[in-house]
């Protein structure tokens with residue numbers, strides 16, 4: 147993708163370690179759950195050390211009301227735990243409590259090239275025609291994201307499809323750092339983008355991603371929506387007049403229909419092909435209520451637990467502070483070594 151220089155890198159010396167994060171830039175959506183959190187839970191295994199973060203430094207790249215930011219930080223933390231992230235097994239914390247992220251982020255601002263940043267499609271999408279007015283932080287966001295990952299020498303990053311380019315940039319930054327300083331210090335991190343819901347689409351426009359900050363609440367399912375609202379949103383979701391086909395190929399050029407099938411598959415841990423086999427010939431009058439029932443069955447226990455956890459902010463504070471302490475134990479020696487490599491006196 148970029149003109150970064152290839153270097154030899156001995157991957158076997160790095161501990162298998164997963165890092166990923168979610169921005170508290172609003173309430174969690176079904177896209178965050180299926181594309182990210184559910185995958186984070188799957189990767190919480192003996193094979194990896196797992197580190198999951200509420201990336202609040204990223205959230206403020208666009209304006210956040212301080213009260214809402216605090217609330218959203220608790221909501222993301224509660225969403226992680228209610229979905230099955232165990233704060234004992236995984237390290238769970240919010241980014242601003244570990245200042246090493248910002249420090250390594252600065253180093254990477256000096257490694258990454260402006261030309262690389264200019265190719266980031268998410269910046270172009272978010273800035274739109276307003277690029278002169280958005281924050282410098284929004285532009286530099288992928289370099290801080292590289293720091294989030296490489297601060298822990300993470301080898302694997304589970305993300306949704308929209309973050310693939312940023313993980314590729316992380317690899318470019320690692321390679322350039324290693325090359326420029328003639329070291330074999332940062333790993334080449336692998337993006338892990340798997341399953342039927344790597345890109346959950348907007349319910350009103352199947353060509354756009356479902357986002358926390360999308361304009362209308364009707365275009366997304368929030369993790370805190372109740373059963374009636376979930377049913378209403380799926381009922382009103384844009385579709386086409388055709389019934390479901392009998393092969394997946396029949397969903398080509400039907401983005402809204404494909405999205406609902408993929409959501410069903412991801413929620414029920416099945417393949418989209420199996421959904422089509424089960425619902426071949428079904429109209430939306432049958433499929434949408436079945437999808438709503440499934441979503442309520444899967445999400446209700448999580449949202450109930452989230453609601454409970456969010457009333458216990460002292461407990462969440464304790465979990466995040468303890469996670470930050472554990473994160474710093476890994477991050478600090480890596481940052482210090484990076485400082486030595488760069489030539490800082492300390």
Ligand code: AQP
Nearest residue numbers: 168169171177181182305306344345346356357358359
């Ligand atoms: N629609 C989606 N489908 C699949 N995965 C998704 N993710 C986000 N939306 C979808 C994945 O969730 C993780 C955390 O994303 P984030 O909150 O840090 O940033 P984002 O991708 O910019 O999410 P939003 O919801 O679109 O936030 P806003 O509207 O504030 O910008 C990532 O792994 C992402 O891939």
